[in-house]
Amino acid sequence: MTSKNSKRFDDVRPGEALPELAIPITTTLIASAAIATRDYFPGHHDMEAAQQLGSPHVFMNILTTSGLSQRFVEGWAGPAARFKDLKIKLGAPNYPGDTMTFSGEVVRTDAASREVEIALKGKNSMGSHVTGTATLVLP
Amino acid sequence: MTDMSLSGRAAIVGLGATEFSKNSGRTELRLAMESTLAALADAGIDPSEVEGFSSYTMDKVPDYEIARLLGCKNVKFFSQIPHGGGAACAPVVHAAMAVATGLAKVVVVFRAMNERSWYRFGTGTYGFGSTPIFENVNYGWYMPYGFHTPAAWVGMFAQRYMHEYGATSEDFGRVSVAVRDFAATNPAAFFYGKPITLEEHQASKWIAEPLRLLDCCQESDGAVAMVITSVERARDLKQKPVIIKAGSQGITEGQQSMTSYYRDDISGLPEMGVVAKELYAQSGLGPEAFQTAVIYDHFTPFVLPQLEEFGFCKRGEARDFIRAGEHARGGKLPINTHGGQLGEAYIHGMNGVAEAVRQVRGTAANQVADVENVLVTAGTGVPTSGLILGVA
Amino acid sequence: MAEQEWMSEVRAKVGREYGRVYAWDEVNAPMIRQWCEVMGVDNPLYLDADHxxxxxxxxxxxxxxxxxxxxxxxxxxxxxxxxxxDENPYEVLKTLEAHGYPSVVAVNSDLSFERYVKLGEKLYYTTRLDAVGEEKTTALGTGYFVTLIMSFFSQKPEGDEKVGQLLFRVFKFRPANVPKPVEKGAAPAVPKFKRPKPGISDDTRFFWEGVDAGKLLIQRCTCCGTLRHPPAPVCIKCHSFDWDTVEASGKGQLYSFVVMHYPEVPPFEHPNPIGLIELDEGVRLIAGLVGVKRGEIRIGQRVQVEFQSFDDGELTLPMFRPVAA
Structure with a gap:
């Protein structure tokens, strides 16, 4: 969850690791998050439809992965951080019963703009579900 | 007394190849047939005259099927050479022996593969099982750790080589930049028109440190075939004969396949040293006799010790040879003028033999002046092979 | 291979801009609250009007x-x-589909933001077909990477304002293996990836049994005393078939190493450091490295064995950790 204390730019150094975040992947999460992002594609809420596509079960949609990535970064940075970008690359699917564990580190800071770049990665039992970067402006 | 030497007895008289791609869109059998028929047409030899075949154990196209489709009636010699790219020169060596002994008058060698589109070697996933056959047990020392790609196996040697001789990632990069420069001007190369810079090499992602992406050869689809017959017959055929002046395979102490880590010294390639010694003995030639060479380049680091094993420079000094650009266009010994497997295509080294043939004929895209002799080497880190091809 | 003719039709569309697609609803608190609830986001910036x-x-x-x-x-x-x-911004995907590339997988989603959007704003986006790559073959199959860039605007009486952008890249492909529908009623299960087990023979069993017992055993020729690893049925020096084992101290030094990055094959963690260890007894072996930092691994550094259990105890492996010299 978001810590109410925001990171300040001056306290952040390249190489700083973000606290890991393990997210249990459930059918409920996949289906409800798909709907909350207005994505009604059947593969995200209907197991039979997903199996017709060759998947063992429903699989997480991209907008949810973006949302969870935001949560992971924001959980570390706090409510005063402002996102400039959130760039993700997708890998192994998230299926119910798995756990996705986010890890990340600060890879760049820029004092002039107070920008901080975070590299993030969400791994599940099949490998990397998501890798990416987020650029934040910190107070 | 009968001359028992292999040297000067047989010649490569026909050369055929498909295009090189990431997805040929046709079967390996078809690729093999396209390249074989092209090689026979190039030689001006009728398919029915073929009496022998040689290829790799890893090739999935059987010799008998090619024989059947060619309409051969009198095939007396067929062999397959193991150890992946270590085979590269050996089908030609076997063919030359078959021709020299009179067992087969005309031999076709080939390598056809849809490696890139059908099965990739670099994925790190292999079906090693639990039956205690040698291979399963042997790879059992590595697979449980996830130490499972050719790049990683080579990386283990490369790290030690760097440590002992002060070679750097930039030195490996200079190999890559030079061969991509040749590929950029070879219309048959996959990376035709796409040279790279050393900065791009250094910025390319890690695959298995100390190897970067641009240290690794391509994965490719395609086929190459050649026709070998006696030097006597070669004189009357269409093409300028390319004489097989020497050929050998090599295994030495402590030999394993990709994992010879238990030798006292792992910074050299002593099996290539065995090949070098034999090639020079058979041909009576030495390092100064070559105008160009095809040095197996599945991964850049192994190019350096090969230059040392063949005496182009002293042990540990290949980095200086490379920093001086002697391996590049305009250097003392331009290597892999087709672009190598980094730049042209990865056809398990047989496309390198083909380039040597073109250099001797004088028909290469990046032709070196006044070529008399060309050295060709095969896969490194494995039981290997080598050839010297030259003018009559 | 020369490209199919229909592809020129696809390529001609690269650079084309497609018209507006409007949001059904203005930016509103209930949808934001539900999104945050499901995502597990509790940032008061999105939820607490007072804050x-x-x-x-x-x-x-x-x-x-x-x-x-x-x-x-x-x-x-x-x-x-x-x-x-009425234009379909995804028409290129439809064209590819019609020519035998039915499957699609999202590859990149790169969001960038000009500013945050407030309650009551009415959004729309326009789409630009940014790129269609060369034909590529991946583990999934053969096809094309298609990149779309969507620009998001907020409608304003004084002139619309750009608020953000999405670069969206998909791989539209012909599957290498046609996906088979999973059998109805089959127990859906997340595939569990395990480390490959070592192949074990009569020549090597002692080693793995030793590892299971927390011992690092080296084979020794009982005739000439030569130690050997990897194990073999016969002595490399005197060709005797008689051997026993000695327990290694587990101490040694790093003779060489690699750090594996790509491809990332489950269940392995990447980067994955692997060492070639020279034991003090004189033989070498390959093993995973633990407790090392990428960039700080040095040839010659002292290491000590430890035994790690994997896959719920199904596999034990000797691993090596740096120790002070």
Whole structure:
């Protein structure tokens, strides 16, 4: 969850690791998050439809992965951080019963703009579900 | 007394190849047939005259099927050479022996593969099982750790080589930049028109440190075939004969396949040293006799010790040879003028033999002046092979 | 291979801009609250009007990752909000589909934000077909990477304002293996990836049994005393078939190493450091390295064995950790 204390730019150094975040992947999460992002594609809420596509079960949609990535970064940075970008690359699917564990580190800071770049990665039992970067402006 | 030497007895008289791609869109059998028929047409030899075949154990196209489709009636010699790219020169060596002994008058060698589109070697996933056959047990020392790609196996040697001789990632990069420069001007190369810079090499992602992406050869689809017959017959055929002046395979102490880590010294390639010694003995030639060479380049680091094993420079000094650009266009010994497997295509080294043939004929895209002799080497880190091809 | 003729039709469309697609709803608190609830986001900037009033925005804003969600069509495919274009921004994907590339997988989603959007803003986006790559073959199959760039705007009487952008790249492909529908009623299961087990023979069994017992055993020729690893049925020096084992001290030094990055094959963690260890007894072996930092691994550093259990105890492996010299 978001810590109410925001990171300040001056306290952040390249190489700083973000606290890991393990997210249990459930059918409920996949289906409800798909709907909350207005994505009604059947593969995200209907197991039979997903199996017709060759998947063992429903699989997480991209907008949810973006949302969870935001949560992971924001959980570390706090409510005063402002996102400039959130760039993700997708890998192994998230299926119910798995756990996705986010890890990340600060890879760049820029004092002039107070920008901080975070590299993030969400791994599940099949490998990397998501890798990416987020650029934040910190107070 | 009968001359028992292999040297000067047989010649490569026909050369055929498909295009090189990431997805040929046709079967390996078809690729093999396209390249074989092209090689026979190039030689001006009728398919029915073929009496022998040689290829790799890893090739999935059987010799008998090619024989059947060619309409051969009198095939007396067929062999397959193991150890992946270590085979590269050996089908030609076997063919030359078959021709020299009179067992087969005309031999076709080939390598056809849809490696890139059908099965990739670099994925790190292999079906090693639990039956205690040698291979399963042997790879059992590595697979449980996830130490499972050719790049990683080579990386283990490369790290030690760097440590002992002060070679750097930039030195490996200079190999890559030079061969991509040749590929950029070879219309048959996959990376035709796409040279790279050393900065791009250094910025390319890690695959298995100390190897970067641009240290690794391509994965490719395609086929190459050649026709070998006696030097006597070669004189009357269409093409300028390319004489097989020497050929050998090599295994030495402590030999394993990709994992010879238990030798006292792992910074050299002593099996290539065995090949070098034999090639020079058979041909009576030495390092100064070559105008160009095809040095197996599945991964850049192994190019350096090969230059040392063949005496182009002293042990540990290949980095200086490379920093001086002697391996590049305009250097003392331009290597892999087709672009190598980094730049042209990865056809398990047989496309390198083909380039040597073109250099001797004088028909290469990046032709070196006044070529008399060309050295060709095969896969490194494995039981290997080598050839010297030259003018009559 | 020369490209098919129909591809020139596809390529001609690269650079084309497609018209507006409007959001069904204005940016609103209930949708934001539900999104945050499901995602597990509790940032008061999106949820607490009082807190949000104290920020530079003066009120609640939408979570940035929600940007695309506002403009999705919803339950009914291609049912876009009034005012939206009739053009199909995804027509290139349809063309590829018609020519035998039926499957699609998202590869990149790169969101960038000009500013956060506030309650009550009406959004729309336009689409640019940015690129269609050369034909590529991946583990999934053969096809094309297609990149679309969607620009998101907020409609304003004084002139519309760009609020963000999404670079969206998909791989539209012909599957290498046609996906088979999973059998109905089959127990859906997340595939569990395990480390490959070592192949074990009569020549090597002692080693793995030793590892299971927490011992690192080296084979020794009982005739000439030569130690050997990897194990073999016969002595490399005197060719005796007689051997026993000695327990190694487990101490040694790093003779060489690699750090594996790519491809990332489950269940291995990457980067994955692997060492070639020279034991003090004189033999070498390959093993995983633990407790090392990438960039600080040095040839010659002292290491000590430890035994790690994997896959719920199914596999034990000797691993090596750096120790002080």
């Amino acid at each position: 949000a009033a104290t920020t530079e925005f003066g009120g609640i804003v939408a979570p940035p990752a929600m940007l695309q969600a506002w403009c999705l069509e919803g339950l009914h495919m291609n049912n876009y909000a009034p005012g939206s274009t």
